[in-house]
Amino acid sequence: MTDWTSIRTRPNLPSPGCVRAHFNGQVVVMNQAMGIAELADRSGVAPHTLRYYEKAGLMLSVPRDSARRRVYTEDHLKWVRFLLHLREGGMGIAQIRAYAELLRSDSIQGRQDRLEILRQHRDKVKSRIERLRQHLMVLEQKVAAGCGPDINPPTGKG
Numbered sequence: 001m002t003d004w005t006s007i008r009t010r011p012n013l014p015s016p017g018c019v020r021a022h023f024n025g026q027v028v029v030m031n032q033a034m035g036i037a038e039l040a041d042r043s044g045v046a047p048h049t050l051r052y053y054e055k056a057g058l059m060l061s062v063p064r065d066s067a068r069r070r071v072y073t074e075d076h077l078k079w080v081r082f083l084l085h086l087r088e089g090g091m092g093i094a095q096i097r098a099y100a101e102l103l104r105s106d107s108i109q110g111r112q113d114r115l116e117i118l119r120q121h122r123d124k125v126k127s128r129i130e131r132l133r134q135h136l137m138v139l140e141q142k143v144a145a146g147c148g149p150d151i152n153p154p155t156g157k158g
Helices: 036-043 047-055 074-088 093-105 108-144
Strands: 019-023 026-030
Touching (some): 047 074, 074 093, 093 108
């Protein structure tokens, strides 16, 4: 875990795992806080990518400690892991940003819109999986046939 000793040892914090952070002009005490290096290690996402996600509006709000270091929680870790599923599933940054903005609004319409984004993405992933299955079937047939019969490539001679 990132060394927060100078912050943790303050006598008015509830436990050693807590960090006092500044968020929206208020001081909050956060349990199970971690720095960017630990979040990067636990999520498999490089620190510069995490900073990019924050700058691009993809991250949940990230509070800072008194030294202005980012302070992450388990919720941030869960979000980054979900974000990776969206990215690796082919969802673009703009659509993830739209989803994140709807998440922040927490309205009934926002929930419905988020659900629609996820449904559309799910349908695209299913379609891509089906195309990949077809590609796999062709490759399996080729391997089973010992790479033959081969199709001669075009020679350019007419």
